[in-house]
Amino acid sequence: MPNTVPENSVGIVTPQCLHFDEPLLLRSGKSINSYDLMIETYGRLNDKKSNAILICHALSGDHHAAGYHSKDESKPGWWDHCIGPGKPIDTNKFFVVCLNNLGGCAGSTGPSSVNPDTGTFYGPDFPVVTVRDWVKSQVALMEKLEIVQWAAVVGGSLGGMQVMRWAISYPEKLRHAIMIAVAPKLSAQNIAFNEVARQSITADPNFHNGRYLEHGTYPKKGVMLARMVGHITYLSDSAMRDKFGKAAEPINSESIAGNFGRDLRTGKLSFGLNVDFQVESYLHYQGERFSERFDANTYLLMTKALDYFDPTVDYDGSLSAAFANSSCRFLLMSFSSDWRFPPERSREIVDALLEAGKQVSYLEIEADQGHDAFLLPVPRYIDAFTTYLQRVSDEVNS
């Protein structure tokens, strides 16, 4: 972190581990007898307990959404642009709760935890968890925190899917549902990319059918590959172009045909299998860094949760019917260059909400950063987010 805590940062934060003894029956029919959830909270719960906001994380997120765990931490939590004093989710006004979802790998019970029934790592025996299961566990968390109604449940991407499930299954438990860069269900293309990621991991000889921890190894290369594929889909074509020069630029300062006169680096094209272009070394770096912190079995679980998400499953395929009992107000935001969950997919949700007669605000934001935009300080996004939550604060803090 910087030498002094920035004024609009929540500063140094300490995660807590909460233990749950009530068994959780999962959608698969299996159940987990007891589990831990790692959480972080920012801000103060008001006397009426009306100002709590739940943050739901996406595929690779966790409970550490804002601030720093220590002075030595180089980067703040994953949504620090949006959470803090004076930021959209203003910690001077709201009590913010963020958790690591069940099946995660940042402290909550997941595949890399020890199964108390067997004394060994869950590994591949950890049950497949769905968005519905996560929300169920989040209800247990809510009860433990003695919160009766969230001022808002907020999330982007897979996080937004959890918000949708809250609005459908627990209508009385939230005032506002804020979904960003979301889709009502994965497209075939989305699932296809997820399957490539899964195959990359399971094909790694160090995967050992998911029992790599018992073998004292890790499918690092497979996780790297999975993340590389994922990362390409989080960025837009134009974001990549901006990052790596007008087109794909060689890493080298000279090609064999002379200097291209562009944004190049050192030497010549390799004419071999070496990295020749900046975008390659960037992806390697991203994949490498990710593989150092993320559990392979968790990655598999998260992609299956995405694939399985379908809020219309109990409503004969009708999204508006799914929302019939929702009583919260809705805000959706999407980003023009997001090709993973493009604006059309948000509009499907907006249309269903309108058909169901719900109160919905929708903003499509011009942004070049692709799906990743929801994590970035895009000015119009930040402004709209701030304005909306200012109104929510007026409601719940008055």
Next chain:
Amino acid sequence: MPNTVPENSVGIVTPQCLHFDEPLLLRSGKSINSYDLMIETYGRLNDKKSNAILICHALSGDHHAAGYHSKDESKPGWWDHCIGPGKPIDTNKFFVVCLNNLGGCAGSTGPSSVNPDTGTFYGPDFPVVTVRDWVKSQVALMEKLEIVQWAAVVGGSLGGMQVMRWAISYPEKLRHAIMIAVAPKLSAQNIAFNEVARQSITADPNFHNGRYLEHGTYPKKGVMLARMVGHITYLSDSAMRDKFGKAAEPINSESIAGNFGRDLRTGKLSFGLNVDFQVESYLHYQGERFSERFDANTYLLMTKALDYFDPTVDYDGSLSAAFANSSCRFLLMSFSSDWRFPPERSREIVDALLEAGKQVSYLEIEADQGHDAFLLPVPRYIDAFTTYLQRVSDEVNS
């Protein structure tokens, strides 16, 4: 093939292997002393030798562009929709030449050939070949066939890049350059996907640094994965939606929540790592089939040839300058849903040609099939292609 040869098919065809003894100096500075090229020809060369068309293949193509090798072959050559009597490239009017490029794996000299200097497989020692090198070898082929000028050089995707190189480097040797679903250079996103494909192959424990043939093995899983990634980028999001139901449909006839009332198959969601959705089994099938016929080292070479392609390299980054000496006429066609080489990329070429004062026709075709459309019988595409080549035939056969 069908029981009787269809009227518009070139019928049973027999490839020929041509040997070249003149060393080929490659762009990398290495050279190949001698090499074989597998070719197929369809139709008859006219007396003036003015009606020859060269077909350049894309990443996974080869010399077998049309007709059947035997009555037992289930599918015709890869561009059978476009080559045959009465088809766009009408074999009643043209003499059509198609080759397997150097470095390929369908009979031309490549990594899976035996290096005459060492007596073992080239494997990873086969030099990286570029589009420029291929076109150079195609010039040698042209001379062997005693053709002085092609009526047209035609290709889609990576094939189109070879056409571009012909028009730039050998302006007097072709009358028409026909480029379909092409780009002047890869985008960073294109290169990123190629790098993921390469990493998938080289990470396979059976890859053995490219010496898998000597080890009596094959990186099948890696090639499957590479193809799965590639395949996703060849299809459009909407093509996948059309193929696999309105969204991604589970493979099963019932979900745990009852029948979705959609296009489903057998049983329940697996709640495990099994294949749950049709798109997954489709991709597995495509990857599997591809891995049975395609050499891993060739796949690596082809993706590098794509990455390295830059026709502006000798022209200070100016595409119009690159075309300055071209004297052929140009036809470009692109497809609306192609997100690998989208219409914008074709328009960059069209703009450069206009700036250079060249004769160019350009057609952007509404088609849902993504990049793959260039291989498919899209009516407007077939019509435009036919009409253009009819005019070429009038020129060269009169």
